[in-house]
Amino acid sequence: xxxxxxxxxxxxxxxxxxxxxxxxxxxxxxxxxxxxxxxxxxxxxxxxxxxxxxxxxxxxxxxxxxxxxxxxxxxxxxxxxxxxxxxxxxxxxxxxxxxxxxxxxxxxxxxxxxxxxxxxxxxxxxxxxxxxxxxxxxxxxxxxxxxxxxxxxxxxxxxxxxxxxxxxxxxxxxxxxxxxxxxxxxxxxxxxxxxxxxxxxxxxxxxxxxxxxxxxxxxxxxxxxxxxxxxxxxxxxxxxxxxxxxxxxxxxxxxxxxxxxxxxxxxxxxxxxxxxxxxxxxxxxxxxxxxxxxxxxxxxxxxxxxxxxxxxxxxxxxxxxxxxxxxxxxxxxxxxxxxxxxxxxxxxxxxxxxxxxxxxxxxxxxxxxxxxxxxxxxxxxxxxxxxxxxxxxxxxxxxxxxxxxxxxxxxxxxxxxxxxxxxxxxxxxxxxxxxxxxxxxxxxxxxxxxxxxxxxxxxxxxxxxxxxxxxxxxxxxxxxxxxxxxxxxxxxxxxxxxxxxxxxxxxxxxxxxxxxxxxxxxxxxxxxxxxxxxxxxxxxxxxxxxxxxxxxxx
Amino acid sequence: xxxxxxxxxxxxxxxxxxxxxxxxxxxxxxxxxxxxxxxxxxxxxxxxxxxxxxxxxxxxxxxxxxxxxxxxxxxxxxxxxxxxxxxxxxxxxxxxxxxxxxxxxxxxxxxxxxxxxxxxxxxxxxxxxxxxxxxxxxxxxxxxxxxxxxxxxxxxxxxxxxxxxxxxxxxxxxxxxxxxxxxxxxxxxxxxxxxxxxxxxxxxxxxxxxxxxxxxxxxxxxxxxxxxxxxxxxxxxxxxxxxxxxxxxxxxxxxxxxxxxxxxxxxxxxxxxxxxxxxxxxxxxxxxxxxxxxxxxxxxxxxxxxxxxxxxxxxxxxxxxxxxxxxxxxxxxxxxxxxxxxxxxxxxx
Numbered sequence: 090x091x092x093x094x095x096x097x098x099x100x101x102x103x104x105x106x107x108x109x110x111x112x113x114x115x116x117x118x119x120x121x122x123x124x125x126x127x128x129x130x131x132x133x134x135x136x137x138x139x140x141x142x143x144x145x146x147x148x149x150x151x152x153x154x155x156x157x158x159x160x161x162x163x164x165x166x167x168x169x170x171x172x173x174x175x176x177x178x179x180x181x182x183x184x185x186x187x188x189x190x191x192x193x194x195x196x197x198x199x200x201x202x203x204x205x206x207x208x209x210x211x212x213x214x215x216x217x218x219x220x221x222x223x224x225x226x227x228x229x230x231x232x233x234x235x236x237x238x239x240x241x242x243x244x245x246x247x248x249x250x251x252x253x254x255x256x257x258x259x260x261x262x263x264x265x266x267x268x269x270x271x272x273x274x275x276x277x278x279x280x281x282x283x284x285x286x287x288x289x290x291x292x293x294x295x296x297x298x299x300x301x302x303x304x305x306x307x308x309x310x311x312x313x314x315x316x317x318x319x320x321x322x323x324x325x326x327x328x329x330x331x332x333x334x335x336x337x338x339x340x341x342x343x344x345x346x347x348x349x350x351x352x353x354x355x356x357x358x359x360x361x362x363x364x365x366x367x368x369x370x371x372x373x374x375x376x377x378x379x380x381x382x383x384x385x386x387x388x389x390x391x392x393x394x395x396x397x398x399x400x401x402x403x404x405x406x407x408x409x410x411x412x413x414x415x416x417x418x419x420x421x422x423x424x425x426x427x428x429x430x431x432x433x434x435x436x437x438x439x440x441x442x443x444x445x446x447x448x449x450x451x452x453x454x455x456x457x458x459x460x461x462x463x464x465x466x467x468x469x470x471x472x473x474x475x476x477x478x479x480x481x482x483x484x485x486x487x488x489x490x491x492x493x494x495x496x497x498x499x500x501x502x503x504x505x506x507x508x509x510x511x512x513x514x515x516x517x518x519x520x521x522x523x524x525x526x527x528x529x530x531x532x533x534x535x536x537x538x539x540x541x542x543x544x545x546x547x548x549x550x551x552x553x554x555x556x557x558x559x560x561x562x563x564x565x566x567x568x569x570x571x572x573x574x575x576x577x578x579x580x581x582x583x584x585x586x587x588x589x590x591x592x593x594x595x596x597x598x599x600x601x602x603x604x605x606x607x608x609x610x611x612x613x614x615x616x617x618x619x620x621x622x623x624x625x626x627x628x629x630x631x632x633x634x635x636x637x638x639x640x641x642x643x
Numbered sequence: 644x645x646x647x648x649x650x651x652x653x654x655x656x657x658x659x660x661x662x663x664x665x666x667x668x669x670x671x672x673x674x675x676x677x678x679x680x681x682x683x684x685x686x687x688x689x690x691x692x693x694x695x696x697x698x699x700x701x702x703x704x705x706x707x708x709x710x711x712x713x714x715x716x717x718x719x720x721x722x723x724x725x726x727x728x729x730x731x732x733x734x735x736x737x738x739x740x741x742x743x744x745x746x747x748x749x750x751x752x753x754x755x756x757x758x759x760x761x762x763x764x765x766x767x768x769x770x771x772x773x774x775x776x777x778x779x780x781x782x783x784x785x786x787x788x789x790x791x792x793x794x795x796x797x798x799x800x801x802x803x804x805x806x807x808x809x810x811x812x813x814x815x816x817x818x819x820x821x822x823x824x825x826x827x828x829x830x831x832x833x834x835x836x837x838x839x840x841x842x843x844x845x846x847x848x849x850x851x852x853x854x855x856x857x858x859x860x861x862x863x864x865x866x867x868x869x870x871x872x873x874x875x876x877x878x879x880x881x882x883x884x885x886x887x888x889x890x891x892x893x894x895x896x897x898x899x900x901x902x903x904x905x906x907x908x909x910x911x912x913x914x915x916x917x918x919x920x921x922x923x924x925x926x927x928x929x930x931x932x933x934x935x936x937x938x939x940x941x942x943x944x945x946x947x948x949x950x951x952x953x954x955x956x957x958x959x960x961x962x963x964x965x966x967x968x969x970x971x972x973x974x975x976x977x978x979x980x981x982x983x984x985x986x987x988x989x990x991x992x
Contacts, residue, residue, distance in 0.1 A: 355953060497776065497777060517936060518936070
């Protein structure tokens with residue numbers, strides 16, 4: 090009897106599964122039908138279908154922190170500047186900019202034909218409002234410190250809560266003139282203005298919708314090429330329509346952009362081959378299958394993956410041990426056999442192609458490389474560390490987020506470190522990205538495989554990460570000379586002299602890496618497939634990964 | 644009516660005849676007296692399905708023990724250059740199968756590659772099940788992973804027998820308030836989904852074999868306890884129990900000496916059926932990523948890892964899937980055979 094009932098349980102379980110999946114197919118069928126139903130009516134509609142790897146975390150420009158959110162926001166909202174296909178800042182809402190002679194003030198004249206999608210004009214007040222909002226500690230923006238990097242007068246005091254946001258060095262002298270006062274020259278200020286947290290918001294609209302901003306198409310405003318027509322928090326599909334109110338609408342060819350969140354790269358590729366997607370990102374093994382395809386594109390991204398050692402952990406405060414770890418894994422093997430997506434080994438911390446110096450050359454062209462793969466040297470460093478620490482075996486946990494590539498890379502790291510370094514054991518702890526970030530924030534880790542994407546085109550976007558007590562200095566690495574060089578480059582003496590500053594940043598990098606304060610692994614490349622009837626998508630290494638304003642689908 | 648009765652009965656010799664020795668012969672059929680286990684084996688042997696199950700399980704256990712030793716590779720050894728190689732088996736390669744070549748369906752056409760021919764020292768390398776994307780031998784990993792599944796099977800049986808059986812018997816035997824309290828707490832425990840229990844455990848403990856074992860130990864025995872309680876309720880009122888009690892037997896003696904042998908076959912079947920469930924639970928947990936940590940392997944985590952290469956190198960996922968499927972099927976078949984063999988209503992005597 091018992092077994093019978095068990096069987097029937099199984100049966101009913103299977104039946105309910107079937108039912109569930111039936112519901113699923115029904116739901117998708119419905120969606121398909123509605124799409125098909127619309128299609129005959131407007132057959133010549135050009136909609137770009139794009140795959141996203143993760144959901145959009147926030148549509149609020151001052152709250153969002155991740156690349157995916159940035160991409161969608163940047164399609165709907167435009168700031169003072171935007172990056173062109175070469176990664177240079179070009180004017181967007183700015184008609185003309187005037188830089189004070191000492192580099193301490195900017196006057197931006199805004200274009201007068203820009204409007205929000207509700208018909209209101211985009212004015213200088215919108216910028217003042219958004220910037221004060223960003224700096225206001227009550228907003229709780231994780232990117233608020235960027236106001237200090239931008240060097241606005243009183244920015245650090247407002248961030249610390251010592252002064253009111255109204256005292257921030259930005260004013261609207263009339264509706265279309267924005268005055269900015271800086272505490273120190275910031276050579277990359279214009280590039281910084283194309284970064285999402287500096288994007289404007291309409292104060293009246295914000296007061297109207299309150300906290301519900303960015304939770305539905307009705308609570309979103311656009312002044313960019315597209316406006317949101319379908320969105321909800323954590324949505325797996327997001328639809329953007331062309332924004333007819335956009336001042337440059339004549340140059341926007343697409344009728345819209347549809348985003349689909351597909352986390353599994355195989356599934357995404359199947360959709361691409363069915364023609365349901367126009368742009369997908371490939372992973373690992375798939376690259377082999379498609380690398381000869383004319384639709385295959387390899388894009389270098391600025392993201393740098395590195396291991397952050399927690400110097401508060403016993404053993405890792407020893408520079409020789411960190412150096413031994415940093416030089417004991419073969420980066421070339423990781424990029425060539427595991428990732429295969431165009432990633433390159435990183436023997437540096439300022440990515441290639443990030444920033445061009447006063448000499449007109451890329452930062453990497455004129456600077457050295459550090460911590461190359463060197464198993465013999467690693468063994469020597471380890472011996473030195475062993476005698477300094479009086480310890481023969483070390484066990485460290487390695488925090489990894491649970492994505493396919495991160496887990497694979499971590500397993501290679503573990504295997505190579507353990508085989509090259511006698512007595513070192515690595516224990517991989519995999520967890521969701523959010524948990525990993527939290528644990529690293531609380532310094533509750535030994536080693537963490539993490540990444541940082543460049544926010545603006547200047548080495549400072551990386552260099553300021555590792556100053557003592559820095560917001561993102563999870564490993565608590567500290568060096569007085571490094572601090573001095575970086576702080577002086579932000580708002581001290583060096584900030585006044587472009588060339589000396591450039592040299593100082595090179596020196597800072599050498600201090601950091603010669604002490605193995607971080608263990609660089611690789612600079613990410615992206616392997617993407619773009620349908621051959623699609624053109625005009627801009628891929629960027631800095632700030633925004635992809636821009637669709639000029640995309641065309643034939 | 645009464646006439647025939649009153650008539651005197653006259654009997655003649657002709658009315659009788661000898662039965663004769665030919666017609667009645669009492670033949671004593673001698674039944675061989677088999678032990679309980681011997682009978683069991685005999686009956687199971689008649690069931691082809693369960694013989695198949697038994698042989699497969701033995702084979703899998705043997706391979707799990709020996710496989711990792713004979714492959715010549717370590718399960719977590721990443722051989723640089725040997726990433727994603729197709730299966731290559733000695734002898735069979737001469738017939739054009741398992742010779743290490745695979746067909747890649749690239750978007751620009753089909754491409755036949757044989758990595759054994761292109762890499763240095765590849766001619767002498769044999770990976771019987773191929774390698775994964777990190778260059779680890781899948782043959783070794785599959786059998787190491789099978790060990791985990793078999794270990795889980797063992798845990799499931801032990802938990803069933805030691806916790807489930809005792810819990811159910813005690814609850815059923817004492818009845819009343821004890822039964823009430825014990826059954827209500829089982830219901831509470833049963834109300835929490837398995838997945839939730841495991842997730843909670845992983846928050847407290849490190850993810851790994853220990854937390855999976857504990858998860859099975861915490862919830863796996865509930866079905867067993869129900870069966871043993873029901874059997875106990877049925878048998879505890881029977882006369883032989885009363886007799887034993889009259890003779891002064893203690894509770895423990897009655898439970899374990901008098902009643903247990905009579906319900907043991909049911910419990911055996913029950914615990915056999917719980918094995919595939921436990922194996923599947925572990926595989927499922929590994930597949931969703933809360934199983935044993937990398938680079939350890941279990942059948943579930945192998946399936947989960949290699950699933951990501953399904954459209955590129957499909958051969959990677961085949962061995963763990965096959966072993967898992969065979970293992971579950973075999974345990975089910977064997978349990979089926981056991982049930983038939985032990986069912987008293989089907990005894991032929």
